[in-house]
Amino acid sequence: VNGYLRFSGFSHRGYERDNNEDATYAGRRLLALADGMGGHAAGEVASSLVIAEIAPLDDLEGSFDIGEALKRAAEAADRALARHVQEHPEHAGMGTTLTALLFAEAQAALVHIGDSRAYRLRRGDLKQLTHDDTLVQGLVDRGLLTTEEARRHPQRSVVLKVLTGRPIEPTLQMLEVELDDRYMICSDGVSDVLTDTEIHEHLSGGDPQLCAGDLVNAAMRVGSHDNVSCIVADVIAKDLGFDIPMIGGAALDASRSR
């Protein structure tokens, strides 16, 4: 990064779920979130496996093609899921979203699959960087639903693409990064219950830790039925020593039990 990432994040099981299937990672150059799905605890396995495959990108030194590296890591994560299901047939059908940002100098690579989201706040303007791989987003794109109708649609939770171990092409984008940009990645536990206007408000004051906590609390207060996770990171000029990665949700549980 031309500058440094000041990052924070929270992952909460929420009030209604028995387990947390979201997994998060935030480090000096990598931000990643996976929202797992599947019965028999397979959702946690899927999301934490994928985060574990992606996380080493945070430690890569020297110059390399960040887009290529991130894409390859996502493909390797997908293959890790396939291997896992082969060894644990009881986990068949598990899957996970993945939204990850990898920074280098004035650029970031963004890889995305599923219905987790990445946003960027730049000079006061909030922009959603990812496009949900959902049924309702497809209907919005074709002009058949408004964004507001999509939010209340009975099939709003139908996700068309996730990592499952079958070969799949996640979406890859390259972004120009500016000093003072703020990036946010969240699971649908946040974006399903908060509007973009509300997300914008919560992201507009305070440091990343305050904003991430605020967003998670707000989503739970309005009654999110899901796991609730979010990562917030600022691109800043000064090194404030944010070197120790923050691991959250299922990824944290998995790293404890290893």
Ligand SMILES: [Mn+2]
């Ligand atoms: Mn979710």
